[in-house]
Amino acid sequence: MRHRTSTSPGRLGIVLDHDAERPLRVPASGHTDGADATTLITDLPYGPKAAEVAREAVAVALHDAQADLLDDARLITSELATNAFASGRPPLVLCVDRRSQTAGDLEVEITVTDGGCSDPAPCSPPAPEEEAESGRGLVIVEALADAWSLTTGTHGTRAWCRLRRGSHHSPDGTH
Numbered sequence: 001m002r003h004r005t006s007t008s009p010g011r012l013g014i015v016l017d018h019d020a021e022r023p024l025r026v027p028a029s030g031h032t033d034g035a036d037a038t039t040l041i042t043d044l045p046y047g048p049k050a051a052e053v054a055r056e057a058v059a060v061a062l063h064d065a066q067a068d069l070l071d072d073a074r075l076i077t078s079e080l081a082t083n084a085f086a087s088g089r090p091p092l093v094l095c096v097d098r099r100s101q102t103a104g105d106l107e108v109e110i111t112v113t114d115g116g117c118s119d120p121a122p123c124s125p126p127a128p129e130e131e132a133e134s135g136r137g138l139v140i141v142e143a144l145a146d147a148w149s150l151t152t153g154t155h156g157t158r159a160w161c162r163l164r165r166g167s168h169h170s171p172d173g174t175h
Contacts, residue, residue, distance in 0.1 A: 043094075081112055088115060091115055112158075
């Protein structure tokens with residue numbers, strides 16, 4: 001199965017080629033690996049593999065990021081993709097936008113959209129039952145993300161979050 005993947009015009013892009021099962025670098029004209037911004041947009045399979053494909057795409061988009069940022073981004077993306085599959089309808093689309101800020105700071109925005117659902121968005125993540133095997137996704141997103149939102153509707157659902165990491169963070173995530 002081939003998933004549509006694109007990058008924004010005028011930026012360095014990274015594409016995950018599912019047919020070749022390896023990441024490909026797709027440079028936009030005039031940009032090099034030192035570009036200030038990269039955007040990855042890819043369709044996710046509507047099924048149990050959505051989270052796995054999303055984690056792989058984030059790993060490619062953030063290949064040179066600090067380990068704690070990559071771990072948080074992969075976990076958040078997995079939760080958002082799982083929620084989109086479990087609660088929404090196709091198509092599922094992942095967008096990862098990374099921007100280098102001043103002094104080595106990195107900002108990553110992750111968005112997962114789906115074809116919509118009939119349930120309204122919660123004002124805050126519901127607390128899962130202690131013995132429940134699911135229901136912790138938005139609680140995890142809220143704990144790890146610097147900002148997040150969830151917008152639901154019958155024609156589309158959008159889950160979004162932002163992660164920021166500065167050069168003052170050590171590899172173990174402390175300041």
